Each structure stands twice: as structure tokens, then as C-alpha cells.
Amino acid sequence: MASPARIPPAALAPGPRETPRPGESARARAPRANVVRRPRSSPRARTAAGPSDVSRSGAHLEDVILTNGRTTDMAHALWRAVLREGDLAVDATAGNGWDTVELARLVTGESSGRVVAFDVQPAAIASTSARLDDALDPARRARVELVLDSHANMMRWLRPRRTLEGDAGNRPDPDSDSDSDPDPDPGAGAGVVCFNLGYLPGADADRSVTTETGSTIEALRAASEALRPGGVVTVVGYVGHAGGDEETRAVKAWAAALDPRRFTATVHGVVNRINCPQLIAVHKKRE
Numbered sequence: 166m167a168s169p170a171r172i173p174p175a176a177l178a179p180g181p182r183e184t185p186r187p188g189e190s191a192r193a194r195a196p197r198a199n200v201v202r203r204p205r206s207s208p209r210a211r212t213a214a215g216p217s218d219v220s221r222s223g224a225h226l227e228d229v230i231l232t233n234g235r236t237t238d239m240a241h242a243l244w245r246a247v248l249r250e251g252d253l254a255v256d257a258t259a260g261n262g263w264d265t266v267e268l269a270r271l272v273t274g275e276s277s278g279r280v281v282a283f284d285v286q287p288a289a290i291a292s293t294s295a296r297l298d299d300a301l302d303p304a305r306r307a308r309v310e311l312v313l314d315s316h317a318n319m320m321r322w323l324r325p326r327r328t329l330e331g332d333a334g335n336r337p338d339p340d341s342d343s344d345s346d347p348d349p350d351p352g353a354g355a356g357v358v359c360f361n362l363g364y365l366p367g368a369d370a371d372r373s374v375t376t377e378t379g380s381t382i383e384a385l386r387a388a389s390e391a392l393r394p395g396g397v398v399t400v401v402g403y404v405g406h407a408g409g410d411e412e413t414r415a416v417k418a419w420a421a422a423l424d425p426r427r428f429t430a431t432v433h434g435v436v437n438r439i440n441c442p443q444l445i446a447v448h449k450k451r452e
């Protein structure tokens with residue numbers, strides 16, 4: 166797995182989007198101060214399906230169920246019910262960036278809102294960065310931070326930021342042993358922390374890198390503490406690939422054991438479709 170990364174922009178190696186493609190804008194190619202980049206180790210991954218039209222239309226959960234029943238669209242419907250502009254949202258598994266873009270659309274404005282997105286693969290960070298560049302205007306794009314680190318370390322990265330333009334003054338020191346020093350104060354708290362488990366989709370992607378039960382559960386513990394009251398952790402779990410079934414069952418068992426005075430945990434999924442992914446949602450009760 167890649168080590169945690171905070172790299173001065175000037176020291177960054179050219180990323181996978183540094184080479185112009187026909188018709189590509191200069192904005193999309195420009196290196197960004199708030200993007201953690203690492204030398205590319207594998208070809209850029211392509212391409213999972215993004216949100217469907219029903220999700221993009223702002224549909225409620227029942228609309229999603231009655232149209233396509235897609236699990237990721239169900240998660241998006243829950244986010245829409247919870248998130249407001251100005252919120253903090255966390256994508257624990259950035260992948261190809263579809264979910265990160267969706268979160269950014271919901272929480273970022275000209276001068277408020279923040280998304281922090283994690284992935285352990287440089288190819289995923291690059292793919293998400295490119296999708297954000299294409300989807301967002303510069304002001305909103307600047308409010309999304311990509312972190313090349315495991316979601317198990319998310320508490321280290323969720324401290325309030327002094328500025329959004331390269332001030333790393335209160336960012337974690339990757340050389341310090343911060344495993345023993347988790348930040349107990351993630352700021353205002355996240356409205357949503359989302360997980361989409363499994364491997365990076367795409368023909369060129371390395372499918373041997375998948376989420377793993379141990380670090381997923383560790384990250385979920387952190388995520389549930391990082392939530393603000395009324396916030397939700399969503400997990401899309403897959404049952405059709407090696408390890409996915411076991412991981413999804415472990416997530417459900419973790420959620421089922423949460424204190425019902427603090428959290429309400431739910432499971433959504435289409436049961437009359439083979440190997441349909443499941444949405445596990447953990448809602449933090451309002452105080």
C-alpha cells in the first residue's frame with residue numbers, strides 16, 4: 166500500500182493528466198495545490214458507471230427503488246436528504262471519483278463546504294482528480310482535497326483547515342507516528358462519510374487492490390465518530406467477488422452492534438436480484 170502523502174506541489178512528478186489530450190482545457194491540466202499527487206504506478210483506470218439519470222434528477226429513495234434500484238443511487242438519495250451546502254463530506258474510497266463529484270455538488274459553494282476523499286491507489290487519485298476538474302468550477306474544485314492514504318487514517322486528515330490553498334500548517338506530519346495520536350476533534354463533524362467497497366473498476370485497474378475487512382472496520386469506527394449529529398455513514402458492499410461477501414457481512418455485524426441510543430443502522434438492497442450490492446447506513450442520532 167502507498168504511504169501517506171503530503172507532497173509540496175513543486176516537488177510533484179508530472180501526473181497522468183499532465184499530457185494534453187485533444188480538446189482538453191488548460192484548467193483540467195493544471196497541477197493543483199490541494200491535490201496530493203504521486204508518480205503514477207499504473208495506467209489510468211477506467212471507468213465505472215456514474216450516477217444514473219434518476220439519481221442526477223435529485224430523486225428520493227423511493228424514486229430510486231421504483232426506477233432502477235441501484236444501490237449507489239440509493240446511497241446518493243440518502244446523502245441528498247442529509248447534506249447541505251457548507252457541510253463537510255468524506256469519500257473514504259475515491260476510486261474513479263463518481264461519488265466524490267456527487268458529494269462536492271451537494272456541499273461545496275463559492276466559499277463554503279469541503280470534501281475530503283481517500284484512496285490508497287495513485288491511479289484512483291488521478292482518476293478522481295480528472296473527474297473533479299471536468300465536473301466542477303475552480304472555486305468548488307478548490308474545496309475538494311484528495312488524500313493518498315488509507316481511510317483507516319481518516320481522523321488525521323479531518324482537522325479544520327486554516328486555508329484551502331496549500332497551507333499545510335495543521336496537516337498531519339507523515340513522518341510522525343500519528344497512529345498513536347488520532348485527532349479527537351475533526352471540527353464541525355461530517356454530514357456524510359461514504360464507502361464503496363471492493364476494487365477500482367476499469368479495464369486497466371489493479372483488481373488485486375481491494376478494501377479489506379480489518380481496515381474497513383477500523384475506518385468505519387473512525388467514520389461513525391467523525392459524523393455530526395444527523396449525519397450518516399453509507400457503505401455499499403458487494404457480494405459477487407472474493408472477500409466481498411465476508412467484508413459486507415462484517416460491516417453489517419459491526420453496524421448491528423452499535424449503541425441504539427447513539428445510532429440507527431439500516432440495510433437496503435434488492436433481494437430479488439442476484440448478487441445485488443447492499444447499502445448499509447449508519448445514522449447518528451440528533452442530540
Ligand code: SAM
Nearest residue numbers: 258259260261262263264284315316361365376
Ligand atoms: N467510489 C468510487 C467511485 O465513485 O468511482 C468507487 C470506489 S472502488 C469500488 C473502491 C476503491 O477503494 C478503490 O479505488 C481502492 O483503491 C480503494 N481502497 C482500497 N482500500 C482502501 C483503503 N484502505 N483506504 C482507502 N481506499 C481504499
